[in-house]
Amino acid sequence: MLDEILLRVEKPARYIGNEINMVVKDKCDINFAFCFPDVYEVGMSHLGLQILYYFLNRRSDTYCQRVFAPWIDMEAQMRSHNIPLYALETGDPIKNFDFVGFTLQYEMCYTNIINMLDLAGIPVYARDRGEDDPIVIGGGPCAYNPEPLADFFDIFYIGEGEVYYDEFLDMYKQHKKSGGSRHDFLKKAMSIPCMYVPEFYDVTYNADGTLASFKPNCPEAPPKIKKAIVKDMDSVFYPDKQLVPLIEVVHDRVTLEVFRGCIRGCRFCQAGYIYRPVREKNAQTLIDCSRSLVANSGHEEISLSSLSTSDYRQFKELANRLLELYSKDKINISLPSLRIDAFSLELMQRVQEVRKSSLTFAPEAGTQRLRNVINKGLTEEDILNGSALAFSGGRNRVKLYFMCGLPTETDEDLMGIVDLANKIVDKYHEIPKEERPRPISVVASTACFVPKPFTPFQWSAQATVSEFMRKTKLVKTSMTKKQVKYTYHEPETSSMEAVLARGDRRICDVIFRAWQLGAKFDGWTEHFKYELWLKAFDETGLSKDFYACRERSYDEILPWDHISIGVSKKFFINEAEKAKAGEVTPNCRAECGMCGAKAFGCGVCYE
Amino acid sequence: MNKEIIRYRLKFIKTDKMRYIGHLDLLKYFQRAVKRAEIPISFSQGFNPHQQMSFSMPLPLGMSGLSESVDIRLEHAVDCEELKERLNRQMSSGMEITDVRKLGENEDSGAALLAAADYTVTLDRKIEDLEEKLTETALDAEWLTEKTGKKNKTRTVDIKPLVYELSSQNDITVHAKIATGSNANLKIDLLMKYLYDKMGLEFDYLKLKVTRTELYKREENGEFTPL
Incomplete structure (x- = not known):
């Protein structure tokens, strides 16, 4: 059945495994599905996957296999032919695995996680899982605020995987042998300092919607979960080979x-x-x-x-x-x-x-004042001198990355973006005409600022979608030099990203509802449907602005306060x-x- | 002094999961395998040097090939058996080098020589009295069919002269030897569609299992021999 389907989808090699250096094993005690909630070409370019794949597979008792989000066409085929989500190495359905681990690299992948669990036939909400279901575990940078996903995961691993996975898997093997329950294992797992098990914590809210309390509900649950880090990078495991894909991926x-x-x-x-x-x-x-x-x-x-x-x-x-x-x-x-x-x-x-590739600078902000605010050490002098050096070496293309909507930003800072781009053009024209055979090209782009947990801006309000639009329009209309091209990100995605980055547990239901309404691959501009998310907020009775655009006070309990970095x-x-x-x-x-x-x-x- | 041109022709199998990688990806796959195997391959001159490697005929995605062929040029001679072994150590399941032969100084490339190919097609259903139906079809003077060319223009072509042999087995398998290469070329799907249409059957190419079993050159006496 799979054979016929594969010929009907784009890039069937996404779904077959068989890459160079793929690990092949016989039956193992522990089956671990390493899930990357985005398309194959993105996931296969991710270093963390390459490291953890070989790290886990170096254990003779563990078989780590890979799973990626099937693209829209493949998902449709799988659903219509009742093919459950399977792992690439063996083709086995991941529902039968011991662990289903998701790496959380980007907030806009969250609906893909729900979709993959559903495709696998694994209950989406952790509370609905039984003894025969896999343990769903999350890790990676987005796990530092696990709350918007807390209802869907059994465990979050906070920090770098090389540190505690051995201890964790040994513990699991022992537990499986002694025939203990899922619930008992989750409790036991909390003896490892970086393991967060959401079900053992209770949250209450104030009338204004802020957190009133966040407390462990059993003695085994530590009040603070501590991130795990590798202390010695020279002795830590690093693979001596890499999975080499059979098709072109983002980074080959x-x-x-x-x-x-x-x-x-x-x-x-x-x-x-x-x-x-x-x-x-x-x-x-x-x-x-x-x-x-x-x-x-x-x-x-x-x-x-x-x-x-x-x-x-x-x-x-x-x-x-x-x-x-x-x-x-x-x-x-x-x-x-x-x-x-x-x-x-x-x-x-x-x-x-x-x-000669183009020259890239990331000043992030248009004026020195705002660059000081964000502590970006790059000065205008650095950029102009660097450009001059590069121009004299024959380069003629410059890319500039900025953010808009940064805390304390004024229109003057936005005009600074225009100024800086213009000054680079002027710098190029300082070179005698006969020594610059080609015209200069400057591309300035702005991304929308998204306040993130565990940054000094974690309390900051994000600009509203309409403010972002006004700001980018201002920059756009002020860019008058023909040598400068201006591009900008659509603010709707960044607005949702801000909610998912700093959300609390109540956001779980919004994500679930958005997925039910059809949201997936939200990180892909062509698939992001803002109106579905607005509808999901509407139906769950929560306010998007409460999460994205509200300035928080220092004494407010933040949803990620129980995590220690x-x-x-x-x-x-x-x-x-x-x-x-x-x-x-x-x-x-x-x-x-x-x-x-x-x-x-x-x-x-x-x- | 003129440097001797050292070339080899590799025959290989591409089947199972490896059917799902296309021609450009296969090229990349071979380039990496050659690197890992530390084969002393020659590089082209110029700004963007690439390995001297040329496939006789791309195999369409989804099709198995049992006797595909690629020519490579090396910097110095390597024993054929050793070359085969070193490359096979780098092949994934579904890929295998079956034969390596050193080419003579004046031998043409596989792509230039290629004249025909054998295909085995497993049909999506049994067709009663298939062999008789094929024999009957063979009596027609012309096999006219619509062919979509460049710019989506369709034109009517007679494909009969491009079909050298046609037979069947157990009412479910079709064998065909058809013109393949730069001089005259017939795609197997076009032939199969013609036959299905002729028999008044619904045609879905993706439901057929197609294997290319051999690639041929044409000798001066008109005989086909494997590349």
């Missing part, structure tokens, strides 16, 4: 994880706080790693992965050695998230000998106040900000 390349965390402390950036402290890998570790990954994959590109590669202390050494090792084999080195300076430009020149609330309040005053905070290497992450006993805090 070897990925080297250079470090976790970021020293910068940009105040809008959740990743910059939840992955604290910065922990680097040694360049030698990375080189060793790259050899086996390249040999076992046949990839033609190596990418360095981190939040800010230029901040890697051994960056020059690593880049030079990689180039030395691989340029003769025609393997490219890709360097995302670089700060533009003389060295990075020279490096880019050496890496991409043929095609090791950065104190006091620090965030202090940062929020400094933001309002336009004061910057130095990066972790320049001066310790006393955020609290030093308690983990590792990384940049001890350099």
